[in-house]
Each structure stands twice: as C-alpha cells, then as structure tokens.
Amino acid sequence: MLDADFFRRWMAATAASVHREADRLTALDSAIGDADHGSNLQRGFTAVRSALEKEAQDTPGAVLTLAGRQLISTVGGASGPLYGTLLRRTGKALGDAAEVSTEQLAEALRAGVDGVMALGGAAPGDKTMIDALAPAVDALADGFAAARAAAEEGAVATTPLQARKGRASYLGERSIGHQDPGATSSALLIAALEEAAEG
Numbered sequence: 001m002l003d004a005d006f007f008r009r010w011m012a013a014t015a016a017s018v019h020r021e022a023d024r025l026t027a028l029d030s031a032i033g034d035a036d037h038g039s040n041l042q043r044g045f046t047a048v049r050s051a052l053e054k055e056a057q058d059t060p061g062a063v064l065t066l067a068g069r070q071l072i073s074t075v076g077g078a079s080g081p082l083y084g085t086l087l088r089r090t091g092k093a094l095g096d097a098a099e100v101s102t103e104q105l106a107e108a109l110r111a112g113v114d115g116v117m118a119l120g121g122a123a124p125g126d127k128t129m130i131d132a133l134a135p136a137v138d139a140l141a142d143g144f145a146a147a148r149a150a151a152e153e154g155a156v157a158t159t160p161l162q163a164r165k166g167r168a169s170y171l172g173e174r175s176i177g178h179q180d181p182g183a184t185s186s187a188l189l190i191a192a193l194e195e196a197a198e199g
C-alpha cells in the first residue's frame with residue numbers, strides 16, 4: 001500500500017529529476033515553444049517540495065492536492081494549470097484514505113489525466129503531455145517500471161507527430177521532428193514513481 005510518505009517521496013523525486021533535466025526540457029521547448037519549460041517546472045516543483053516540508057499532509061490525497069495548488073500558483077504559462085490540475089484531480093480522486101493501492105492510484109491518475117484533457121482540449125496523438133501520461137496510466141496495472149517505460153516510449157513517439165495543441169501547434173508542420181517538452185517532463189513525473197517505491 002502507498003501512504004503519504006510515498007507521495008512525498010514521489011514529489012521530491014520529481015523535483016530532483018526536473019532539476020537535473022531542466023536544461024534538456026528548456027532545449028526541447030526552445031525548438032517548438034518559448035524555451036521556458038525547464039525553468040518553469042523547476043520553480044514549480046521547488047515550491048512543491050518546500051510546501052510539503054512546511055505542511056505535514058497526512059494522506060496521499062492531501063499531498064497531491066497541496067502539490068497541485070503550488071504548481072498552479074507558481075508556474076506561469078500553460079504547464080502550471082495543466083500539471084496542477086493533474087495532481088489536484090488525482091489527489092481529489094484518492095479522497096482521504098491514509099493508504100491507497102497501486103490500482104487506486106491508477107484509477108485516480110486516470111481521473112487526473114481526464115481533467116488535463118478537459119482543460120487543454122488535447123487527445124492522444126496531439127503531441128502533448130497526454131501522449132506520455134495516458135499510456136503510463138494504462139501500464140500502471142503492471143507496475144511502476146512498466147508505467148515508466150510506457151511514458152518514456154510515449155514521449156519519444158511524439159517526435160514524428162505534428163502538434164495540434166499548445167504553443168507548438170502554431171508551428172504547423174515545423175513541429176514535426178522534435179520531441180514534445182510536456183510529454184518529456186510527464187515521463188519524468190511517472191519515472192519518479194519508481195524511485196519513490198524504492199524508498
């Protein structure tokens with residue numbers, strides 16, 4: 001079972017990974033966006049980490065709800081509201097249980113991904129974070145390693161796609177040939193689940 005500590009470790013591992021990969025995320029965003037994805041997410045997840053250190057949230061749902069709120073209030077552009085909605089919706093779906101199963105997390109994440117699709121209007125194949133998140137949620141039944149692999153494959157598979165949502169869509173066919181920064185950072189978020197599980 002996954003307790004609040006697991007979810008705190010998940011957010012801390014995501015913050016560390018975003019910090020390590022910030023330059024790469026910004027380089028990807030400079031190709032088809034406005035070159036701020038790395039610094040935006042770094043600011044957001046740094047705020048998440050310090051909020052979670054200050055306020056002791058004792059349920060998985062409360063940890064993710066607080067994290068989502070921090071992302072919405074500290075990250076500008078589209079990625080703050082999208083990531084914030086993902087974590088808040090997931091947290092809300094987990095309710096006030098002290099511990100949740102991997103199956104319950106998968107179900108809650110699906111609600112979170114649905115929230116992101118409703119907010120951004122993106123579907124799978126539009127070259128967005130959904131292309132990493134949706135396959136990861138499907139794979140979660142087979143464990144965190146499977147989810148990580150599915151998210152990474154999904155992110156890589158955005159390269160040949162033409163963007164149909166977000167800033168990259170303004171580029172039309174010129175968005176083809178570049179890996180989507182949002183799908184790439186989403187794969188980092190999913191990969192961090194495996195790190196959190198390792199303790």
Ligand SMILES: [Mg+2]
Nearest residue numbers: 033034036037
């Ligand atoms: Mg950007």
